[in-house]
Amino acid sequence: MSERGVRATQQCREYATIKGVTSPQTSTGTRFKSGFACFIGRPNVGKSTLMNALVGTKVAITSSKPQTTRRTIRGIVHRPDAQLVIVDTPGLHKPRTLLGERLDSLVRSTLGEVDVIGFCVPANEQVGPGDRFIAAELAQVKRTPIVAMVTKTDLATHQQVAEQLLKVSRLGEWADVVPCSAESNFQLDVVGDVLVDRLPEGMPLYPEGELTDEPEQIMVAELIREAALEGVRDELPHSIAVVVEEMKAREGRDDLVDVHAWLYVERPSQKGIVIGPKGARLKDVGTRARIQIEALLGSKVYLDLRIKVAKDWQRDPKQLRRLGFYD
Numbered sequence: 001m002s003e004r005g006v007r008a009t010q011q012c013r014e015y016a017t018i019k020g021v022t023s024p025q026t027s028t029g030t031r032f033k034s035g036f037a038c039f040i041g042r043p044n045v046g047k048s049t050l051m052n053a054l055v056g057t058k059v060a061i062t063s064s065k066p067q068t069t070r071r072t073i074r075g076i077v078h079r080p081d082a083q084l085v086i087v088d089t090p091g092l093h094k095p096r097t098l099l100g101e102r103l104d105s106l107v108r109s110t111l112g113e114v115d116v117i118g119f120c121v122p123a124n125e126q127v128g129p130g131d132r133f134i135a136a137e138l139a140q141v142k143r144t145p146i147v148a149m150v151t152k153t154d155l156a157t158h159q160q161v162a163e164q165l166l167k168v169s170r171l172g173e174w175a176d177v178v179p180c181s182a183e184s185n186f187q188l189d190v191v192g193d194v195l196v197d198r199l200p201e202g203m204p205l206y207p208e209g210e211l212t213d214e215p216e217q218i219m220v221a222e223l224i225r226e227a228a229l230e231g232v233r234d235e236l237p238h239s240i241a242v243v244v245e246e247m248k249a250r251e252g253r254d255d256l257v258d259v260h261a262w263l264y265v266e267r268p269s270q271k272g273i274v275i276g277p278k279g280a281r282l283k284d285v286g287t288r289a290r291i292q293i294e295a296l297l298g299s300k301v302y303l304d305l306r307i308k309v310a311k312d313w314q315r316d317p318k319q320l321r322r323l324g325f326y327d
């Protein structure tokens with residue numbers, strides 16, 4: 001979890017304790033529960049999609065390219081009996097760049113801060129070295145219960161799902177093993193239940209109706225990055241970063257927000273790919289991002305999107321910090 005995330009987690013807990021009240025009783029007579037969960041798994045196994053489906057709205061961007069998620073984003077699930085705060089993590093992988101290393105240490109620090117961990121393995125792919133690497137990491141986590149989730153069951157036959165459940169249950173010591181599909185809404189209530197079961201009793205940590213505590217500016221940057229990832233060559237996604245420099249309501253207008261953002265690439269050749277012939281691609285990225293941002297902010301948006309080359313930013317500590325990836 002980022003430093004900001006860890007602080008927020010502690011503050012939430014302190015708030016609940018300072019109030020010194022026992023958790024309220026729910027209508028079924030049980031005590032209200034609240035706490036944090038995180039999903040872990042190889043890149044592209046469906047962690048963000050599952051979180052979005054549980055929260056019921058789009059708080060983390062998803063894409064068919066691995067390693068889409070670079071930040072820990074919280075989605076908040078409000079239920080009559082509990083509040084479940086989900087921390088999204090980048091897929092764990094063997095680091096090749098400084099960016100990769102920082103992502104991995106982010107994931108490791110998250111594991112020690114949550115009440116329950118969801119380990120995601122897709123139903124439609126062989127259990128492989130990547131899954132075993134993560135299972136071995138999870139074996140070091142002593143106190144936190146881990147629920148294994150076999151995701152994307154809609155892409156596999158019943159037989160395959162059954163076999164995968166068996167293989168996944170042999171990978172480690174899991175509190176539960178649950179098959180589910182975010183795409184076809186299969187067993188999402190069960191996933192919610194098994195995670196909530198492992199939360200401590202406590203007061204709600206966030207106000208009712210709040211779905212994420214990710215600052216809007218970061219969510220806007222993520223939406224632009226998502227639009228920029230569409231349809232580019234496979235190697236490019238890891239080279240794109242987006243920073244929203246300014247975001248404010250246009251003077252004298254309460255229905256229009258001006259967003260000024262920079263899209264960073266690593267090399268001049270990549271700039272050409274993103275801009276496209278006669279600027280057509282960048283224009284298209286801007287249009288698609290603007291529609292998503294308007295939906296997020298609930299207002300009209302003027303998006304000023306410019307592109308810059310930040311040479312080898314993934315390997316340069318100074319540039320990584322500027323783009324928001326802290327040590």
Ligand SMILES: Nc1nc2c(ncn2[C@@H]2O[C@H](COP(=O)(O)OP(=O)(O)OP(=O)(O)O)[C@@H](O)[C@H]2O)c(=O)[nH]1
Binds near residue numbers: 043046048092
């Ligand atoms: N058919 C199907 N596709 C899914 C399901 N869940 C996720 N996907 C797809 O799988 C791809 C990856 O999903 P993400 O949610 O971005 O995966 P992730 O594990 O968060 O990926 P990283 O951010 O790279 O770690 C996307 O194209 C999703 O649409 C599912 O239940 N069924």
